[in-house]
Amino acid sequence: MSLLAPVAGLGRATLGLLAALGRIVFFTGQVLSHMLRPPFYLREFLHAVMQIGWFSLPVVGMTAVFTGGALALQIYSGGARFNAEMVVPNIVAIGMVRELGPVLGGLMVAARVASSIAAEIGTMKVTEQIDALVTLSTDPIKYLAVPRVAAATLTVPVLVAVGDVIGIAGGWLVGVNRLGFNSATYLQSTVNFLEVWDITSGLIKGAAFGFIVALMGCYHGMTSGRGAQGVGQATKSAVVAASVMILATNYLLTGLFFTS
Amino acid sequence: MIALQDVRKSFGRNAVLRGVSLDIPSGQSMVIIGGSGTGKSVLLKCILGLVRPDAGTITLDGQDVTKVERDAFLARFGMLFQGGALFDSMRVWENVAFRLLRGGAKQPKAMARDRAIEKLRRVGLTPDVADLFPAELSGGMQKRVGLARAIAAEPEIIFFDEPTTGLDPIMAGVINALIREIVTEMGATAMTITHDMSSVRAIADRVAMLHAGVIQWTGPVGEMDATPDPYVQQFIHGRAEGPIAAIR
Numbered sequence: 001m002s003l004l005a006p007v008a009g010l011g012r013a014t015l016g017l018l019a020a021l022g023r024i025v026f027f028t029g030q031v032l033s034h035m036l037r038p039p040f041y042l043r044e045f046l047h048a049v050m051q052i053g054w055f056s057l058p059v060v061g062m063t064a065v066f067t068g069g070a071l072a073l074q075i076y077s078g079g080a081r082f083n084a085e086m087v088v089p090n091i092v093a094i095g096m097v098r099e100l101g102p103v104l105g106g107l108m109v110a111a112r113v114a115s116s117i118a119a120e121i122g123t124m125k126v127t128e129q130i131d132a133l134v135t136l137s138t139d140p141i142k143y144l145a146v147p148r149v150a151a152a153t154l155t156v157p158v159l160v161a162v163g164d165v166i167g168i169a170g171g172w173l174v175g176v177n178r179l180g181f182n183s184a185t186y187l188q189s190t191v192n193f194l195e196v197w198d199i200t201s202g203l204i205k206g207a208a209f210g211f212i213v214a215l216m217g218c219y220h221g222m223t224s225g226r227g228a229q230g231v232g233q234a235t236k237s238a239v240v241a242a243s244v245m246i247l248a249t250n251y252l253l254t255g256l257f258f259t260s
Numbered sequence: 261m262i263a264l265q266d267v268r269k270s271f272g273r274n275a276v277l278r279g280v281s282l283d284i285p286s287g288q289s290m291v292i293i294g295g296s297g298t299g300k301s302v303l304l305k306c307i308l309g310l311v312r313p314d315a316g317t318i319t320l321d322g323q324d325v326t327k328v329e330r331d332a333f334l335a336r337f338g339m340l341f342q343g344g345a346l347f348d349s350m351r352v353w354e355n356v357a358f359r360l361l362r363g364g365a366k367q368p369k370a371m372a373r374d375r376a377i378e379k380l381r382r383v384g385l386t387p388d389v390a391d392l393f394p395a396e397l398s399g400g401m402q403k404r405v406g407l408a409r410a411i412a413a414e415p416e417i418i419f420f421d422e423p424t425t426g427l428d429p430i431m432a433g434v435i436n437a438l439i440r441e442i443v444t445e446m447g448a449t450a451m452t453i454t455h456d457m458s459s460v461r462a463i464a465d466r467v468a469m470l471h472a473g474v475i476q477w478t479g480p481v482g483e484m485d486a487t488p489d490p491y492v493q494q495f496i497h498g499r500a501e502g503p504i505a506a507i508r
Binding site: 039041124127128129131132134135136137138 | 305308309310330331334335337338339341342343345346347348358359362363364409
């Protein structure tokens with residue numbers, strides 16, 4: 001009996017994981033199917049655009065500017081080992097638009113938005129507001145999840161684009177003021193080096209990360225347990241799941257986009 | 261008429277409803293009493309389709325509630341939740357007019373607002389409350405707003421889940437009187453869940469007692485005090501001794 005206990009535990013954990021994955025896949029299917037069918041809640045969508053997009057701009061901008069600056073310093077000091085200091089503008093630009101802009105932007109939005117969505121919807125669940133929606137002939141997935149997921153999918157790429165510009169500007173500020181680059185040369189080098197696909201791939205990643213962030217927030221909110229502890233757990237799970245899924249999806253998309 | 265036949269529901273190993281059979285005639289006010297955790301709210305949620313029963317049938321005017329068109333079915337109901345369940349991101353009037361601003365019963369915004377204010381007046385709230393947020397209201401006012409929302413679309417059937425929980429006796433009396441008035445005025449079928457005996461006496465035409473997952477006793481409210489059923493007698497007199505275990 002005791003010899004089989006670890007195997008039984010592993011089996012239970014595996015079944016639990018598969019069941020959770022199944023529930024997430026089912027929830028994703030429900031959200032996608034509701035996205036295509038009316039009614040559409042425009043007011044809730046616009047509210048979500050403001051909450052997810054506009055109010056995330058400061059945190060994404062701050063993250064990008066410091067990341068761009070730090071990246072410039074690292075590349076300069078690293079590049080100095082093989083006399084490649086001049087690649088700073090190129091690597092800052094490509095690093096920001098392909099990887100750091102979308103990933104750090106996605107992670108910051110996950111921390112800010114997935115937690116807030118999960119806490120809001122979780123609180124609605126424990127205070128019976130979601131049941132109230134149903135009794136008022138309103139589908140909670142359509143009313144709560146679809147506007148948030150659609151808003152995040154559309155606004156996170158915009159945040160990533162703004163973050164890219166601010167990050168490159170951060171690298172430029174450090175390059176010009178601390179590393180002695182000529183301003184016009186730095187900018188010219190950046191513009192000449194970047195290709196459209198570099199930028200587009202980052203924006204596609206941003207859309208995928210936005211979808212993941214809002215989906216995880218909504219899913220964990222709607223499956224929240226009872227009481228303050230249940231909402232706290234849902235919030236934590238939403239941020240952890242969104243962050244891990246962003247990093248995993250980033251690896252998959254990078255492989256898909258750049259290793260053919 | 262709402263008819264429940266042998267409705268069963270378990271959560272894991274906990275069998276909450278073990279074969280509930282009950283008829284709620286149209287136009288009557290049925291009050292379900294029973295101790296905490298006996299499944300009163302679960303029963304109500306089963307009727308609304310918020311919880312799916314494991315077995316048994318629930319019909320509304322002879323139609324199985326699991327097979328009817330959901331929106332049309334839910335449009336016949338209004339519900340006052342225990343904690344009000346007001347949407348805290350919306351103003352009071354938007355809560356009351358929620359159904360009137362969306363879906364099949366959608367009305368122009370100004371008309372929906374006027375209707376919401378009319379319903380707020382009906383539950384004794386002044387129009388200046390309309391633009392407040394739920395968090396700015398007292399518990400009693402939130403219950404009234406919840407009541408206004410429940411009756412806003414003039415439903416045929418209204419459910420009240422613990423309508424007086426958390427209110428002082430005077431406010432509880434006000435809410436009880438409002439519920440009785442509104443149900444009579446609208447000619448609605450009402451189902452109320454409570455363990456407040458003053459609510460039972462004020463609201464009920466008929467009473468059903470839920471205990472151990474089944475309906476232990478049902479009858480007109482006027483017969484409740486005289487029934488020899490030991491469960492009902494223990495419950496309505498709040499005795500610690502009797503067939504209902506005090507520690508559950």
